[in-house]
Every structure is written in C-alpha cells, then in structure tokens.
Amino acid sequence: MTDIRRPVPRPSPETTEFWEACRQERFQMPQCRDCGSFWFPPSAFCPQCWSLHWDWREASGSGQLHTFVIFRRQYHPAFPTPYALGVAQLEEGPRVLGRILTDGLDRLHVGLQVKLVWDHTGEWNIPAFQPVYDSGIEEPKVMGILKKLSG
Amino acid sequence: MSNPNRALSGKYAIVGIGQSELGQVPGSSSLGLLNEAMHRAVEDAGLSKKDVNGIICRGPDDIYTHHQRMGELLGIDAEFSTTLDNGGASQILSVILAAMAIDAGMCDVVLCGYGRDSWSRTHRDTATKMSVPLVPREQERSEFNAEVGMFGAVAMHAFGASRHMALYGTTKDQFGSVATAFREHALRNPNAQMKEPLSLEKYHQGRPIVDPFNVYDCSLVTDGAGAVVVCSAEMAKDLRQVPALISGFGTFNNLRGWFHDEHMTDTAARQSGEKAFSMAGIHPHDIDTAQLYDCFTYMVITQLEDYGFCAKGEGGPFAASGSLRLDGSLPCNTSGGQLSEGHVEGMLQIVEGVRQLRHSYEPDRQVADASWALVSGHGGNTVCHSSLILQRGGA
Numbered sequence: 001m002t003d004i005r006r007p008v009p010r011p012s013p014e015t016t017e018f019w020e021a022c023r024q025e026r027f028q029m030p031q032c033r034d035c036g037s038f039w040f041p042p043s044a045f046c047p048q049c050w051s052l053h054w055d056w057r058e059a060s061g062s063g064q065l066h067t068f069v070i071f072r073r074q075y076h077p078a079f080p081t082p083y084a085l086g087v088a089q090l091e092e093g094p095r096v097l098g099r100i101l102t103d104g105l106d107r108l109h110v111g112l113q114v115k116l117v118w119d120h121t122g123e124w125n126i127p128a129f130q131p132v133y134d135s136g137i138e139e140p141k142v143m144g145i146l147k148k149l150s151g
Numbered sequence: 152m153s154n155p156n157r158a159l160s161g162k163y164a165i166v167g168i169g170q171s172e173l174g175q176v177p178g179s180s181s182l183g184l185l186n187e188a189m190h191r192a193v194e195d196a197g198l199s200k201k202d203v204n205g206i207i208c209r210g211p212d213d214i215y216t217h218h219q220r221m222g223e224l225l226g227i228d229a230e231f232s233t234t235l236d237n238g239g240a241s242q243i244l245s246v247i248l249a250a251m252a253i254d255a256g257m258c259d260v261v262l263c264g265y266g267r268d269s270w271s272r273t274h275r276d277t278a279t280k281m282s283v284p285l286v287p288r289e290q291e292r293s294e295f296n297a298e299v300g301m302f303g304a305v306a307m308h309a310f311g312a313s314r315h316m317a318l319y320g321t322t323k324d325q326f327g328s329v330a331t332a333f334r335e336h337a338l339r340n341p342n343a344q345m346k347e348p349l350s351l352e353k354y355h356q357g358r359p360i361v362d363p364f365n366v367y368d369c370s371l372v373t374d375g376a377g378a379v380v381v382c383s384a385e386m387a388k389d390l391r392q393v394p395a396l397i398s399g400f401g402t403f404n405n406l407r408g409w410f411h412d413e414h415m416t417d418t419a420a421r422q423s424g425e426k427a428f429s430m431a432g433i434h435p436h437d438i439d440t441a442q443l444y445d446c447f448t449y450m451v452i453t454q455l456e457d458y459g460f461c462a463k464g465e466g467g468p469f470a471a472s473g474s475l476r477l478d479g480s481l482p483c484n485t486s487g488g489q490l491s492e493g494h495v496e497g498m499l500q501i502v503e504g505v506r507q508l509r510h511s512y513e514p515d516r517q518v519a520d521a522s523w524a525l526v527s528g529h530g531g532n533t534v535c536h537s538s539l540i541l542q543r544g545g546a
C-alpha cells in the first residue's frame with residue numbers, strides 16, 4: 001500500500017538541461033556573462049543583474065557544509081533513518097541541498113569540506129555530498145566559514 | 152529601508168478577540184473552528200454582524216478563496232476582503248492590512264482570523280496519519296526537495312538551529328529552557344493542549360525527529376482558530392473593551408531564501424522589528440511581554456537576538472537565565488505558545504498579547520502592569536516575517 005519508490009525530481013523547463021547533464025554525472029549551473037555570478041537552481045535570468053546572457057558551467061564539486069541535519073524520524077519509506085542532509089556552499093558561491101553520504105554521522109560539523117558525488121537511483125543521478133575525509137584526504141584544520149565569521 | 156508611517160501609530164486598535172475550542176477536536180473543520188472564533192471576537196468587542204465590513208483571513212493551504220468561504224459562513228458581504236499567503240507571518244499581516252485598509256477608507260471594522268484542523272485531518276485513522284501531509288503535495292517544490300530526502304518544516308528550521316549552534320555555541324540545554332518555560336505557562340492555561348509538566352531532563356529524553364530537534368523542540372499539531380476585530384481607536388472609545396492600540400508594525404521577507412546569506416541565523420525578524428519599533432517610537436527594553444512565533448524552540452532564540460532583546464549569539468544564555476518565564480525580565484509566550492498551548496499559526500499569540508494588555512488574568516498568569524506587547528509572525532517558506540507592537544489603550 002505504501003509507495004516505497006524514491007521521490008523523483010519533476011524538472012521545469014528551466015532545469016531540464018541541468019538534470020540531463022546529471023545523467024552524465026556533470027553538475028552544471030548558470031554563470032552570468034555580464035556580472036560573472038553563478039546561481040542555483042538554474043533559471044532564465046541572472047538573479048543578480050537580470051541578464052539573459054549566461055552559460056552553463058560545470059562545478060568544481062568542492063565545497064563546505066554551511067549547515068546540516070540528521071533525520072531520525074522516518075518521513076518516507078525510501079529514506080531509512082538515520083541519514084544526513086546538508087547545505088553545501090560550493091566553491092563557486094551557490095549553496096546546494098543534498099544528502100551527505102557517509103558512515104560517520106557523528107563526525108559531521110558545520111564548515112566540513114565536502115565534495116560532490118552522485119546518488120544513483122536508477123533513472124536519475126541525484127547530486128549528493130561526501131565528507132572529504134571519507135576519500136582519504138585529511139580534513140583541513142581550520143574551517144573556512146567559521147574562521148571568516150570570527151575573524 | 153523604508154519605515155511605516157508614524158502618523159498611523161495608535162490610530163487603530165484591536166477591540167475584540169476570540170478563539171475556538173483548541174487541541175484535539177475530533178470532527179472539526181478549519182472553517183468551522185474559524186467561524187466559531189470570529190463569532191466570539193465580534194461578541195467580545197460588543198459589536199454585531201452588521202458592523203463588520205472587512206474580512207482578512209487564512210486557513211490550511213488547500214482551501215482556495217478562503218475569505219469567500221468565511222464570508223459565506225458569516226453571512227457578510229464585505230467592502231474589503233482577502234486571503235493571505237505569507238504562512239505564519241500572515242496573521243499579523245492581516246492586522247496590519249486591516250489598519251491600512253481602514254486608513255485608506257476601504258472599510259471600518261475588519262475581522263481577522265486563522266483556523267486549522269491539523270490534528271483532525273491527520274488523525275482520522277491510522278492510514279490517514281501516515282499519508283496525509285499538512286502541506287498538499289502540489290504545493291511542495293517539485294525538485295531540489297523530496298528526491299534528496301528533504302521533508303518538511305522541521306528539517307528547514309533544524310538547519311538554522313544546527314548552524315546557530317556551530318557559530319555561537321548555542322546548546323540543547325538552551326533550546327530546552329525555551330520548551331520548559333513555555334510548558335510552565337501552559338500548565339496555568341486550562342485551554343492549553345499540553346497538561347504534563349516538562350523538566351529539562353524529560354526534554355532531553357524526547358523522541359528524536361531531525362537533529363538537533365527532538366519532539367519537544369517542535370510545536371504541536373492542533374485543531375483551533377483565533378480571531379480579532381480591528382477598528383479605529385476613535386471608534387474603540389465607545390466599545391466595551393480596553394483597546395490594544397496598534398502602535399507599530401513591520402514586515403520583512405527574505406525571499407531569496409533561507410539558504411542565502413545568513414538568513415537562517417539572522418532572520419527577517421530583525422528588519423521587520425526595526426520598522427515596528429521605529430513606528431511605535433519605543434525600544435526593545437520598553438516591551439513588557441513578547442509573544443513570539445515559536446514553531447520551534449530555536450526560532451525563539453534567534454528572534455530574541457534579531458529583535459534586539461539581547462546581542463546576536465546571546466539568545467541561548469538569555470533564555471536559559473529564566474528571562475522568558477512569567478517572573479523573568481521578558482515574559483514570553485505566556486499562554487504556553489505553539490510549543491505547549493497549541494499551534495494556530497501565530498493567531499493565538501496576537502490574542503494572548505491583547506489579553507495581557509487588558510490585564511485579563513489573575514496574578515498567576517498576568518504580566519504585572521503590562522503596557523507594551525510585541526507579537527511576531529514567521530513563516531511562508533521560513534522567510535516571511537511580521538511584527539506587531541501593541542499598547543494598552545487609555546483607561
């Protein structure tokens with residue numbers, strides 16, 4: 001009776017190309033030709049300067065956790081708990097919501113370095129994040145965001 | 152930044168208040184509950200149906216043309232009426248809009264209200280409990296949401312709480328001090344949904360929902376409605392209740408989103424409050440009681456900072472020092488708030504602010520000599536904020 005299929009994105013005309021690129025494991029977002037800013041989610045006009053002139057750019061995939069939460073109560077049968085969701089601040093500027101794929105939920109913290117990875121659900125590739133220490137790279141000692149705010 | 156017109160300060164007033172049965176009201180409907188609250192508010196003001204020519208209201212998100220449905224139930228053709236769409240910020244906005252509409256000569260007496268049947272609609276039976284969302288699926292974001300495992304308002308606010316803890320060292324104990332203070336107030340309120348005492352120890356044992364929130368950090372699922380009547384302060388002189396003068400108001404909406412800038416830890420309560428204080432010509436230390444939008448414990452902490460009751464980052468220690476209790480420096484959510492009295496999207500906070508200014512209570516619930524109340528509203532997609540400063544009217 002309960003639907004255990006994972007919810008899928010329902011793209012808008014402005015995000016169809018984004019999701020197509022995800023199928024090839026490319027995370028791309030708009031960059032304005034006039035003011036240089038990046039934004040996400042994709043939309044027709046630059047929210048900064050309202051320019052219509054922009055290009056798709058592939059993200060470096062490197063970022064930091066702006067914040068995160070851990071789901072304990074199960075809201076959907078396709079998402080067994082516990083699992084973590086984060087808002088990652090990408091190097092290019094935009095902040096992106098995604099799952100944090102890790103076994104180390106208790107090691108997560110604001111400012112943690114993360115990299116973009118792919119959550120393969122079959123038909124879709126959903127952008128997700130992974131702590132950099134999970135890929136064998138040592139975590140930097142100073143957390144950029146916290147340093148900037150306290151300094 | 153613009154500021155609301157000071158000439159309007161004190162020119163309009165809340166002259167009637169009403170609320171429906173509250174809590175778990177089996178078989179209730181949001182429209183029926185609001186009808187009940189609106190009737191009581193008009194009666195409380197000593198007015199009758201024929202005096203009311205404005206309606207501004209709101210209910211659950213799936214009710215289309217809400218004000219038309221209410222006008223039909225009340226049997227009123229309105230000179231001015233509309234339904235608002237700013238989530239929990241709508242209820243104060245309805246009072247603001249009422250004052251603006253009367254000032255513009257659109258109408259004279261406005262009935263404002265909000266009703267919901269959140270408990271009943273999610274508890275019809277077990278299957279319903281599991282499957283009926285409070286926000287209709289069509290209104291959820293169609294992407295960048297459920298496909299990553301994002302569900303609901305708890306997680307959105309928990310993101311803010313998590314960051315606030317990291318930036319300022321805010322603790323679970325401090326969130327708990329908000330929940331326990333409001334529970335204490337609720338125990339003195341016979342209409343409150345929560346009847347059991349809540350100690351800090353019990354708070355920490357609460358069922359985890361979305362870290363850092365457990366069940367006691369979250370507001371209640373409630374059936375209930377509240378309503379107020381707004382008219383000119385001039386007209387209020389001839390009415391039976393001590394008027395609550397609308398001294399200041401402000402709104403600010405961080406529409407770019409909760410994830411932008413520092414919106415989740417430096418909320419729109421700041422700009423919204425600055426406008427309201429500027430209009431009223433007073434300062435945070437003049438406020439005798441605050442009725443804050445407590446959808447989650449964390450939102451109280453950040454609003455205390457954003458309104459200027461304490462410095463940014465000091466909201467946790469401020470709450471934990473006992474300031475929010477009835478005998479504290481800033482008695483807050485004195486009816487129990489949405490965490491313990493019942494969640495009616497901020498409408499009951501306006502009603503309670505007015506009761507405190509009327510000096511309606513015995514000393515065990517009354518903020519002594521209350522002359523100024525601040526009421527807040529927060530919602531939409533976590534980014535809309537409205538503020539209301541009320542003053543006790545002439546004796």
Ligand SMILES: [Zn+2]
Pocket residue numbers: 032033034035036037046047048049050051
């Ligand atoms: Zn631009």
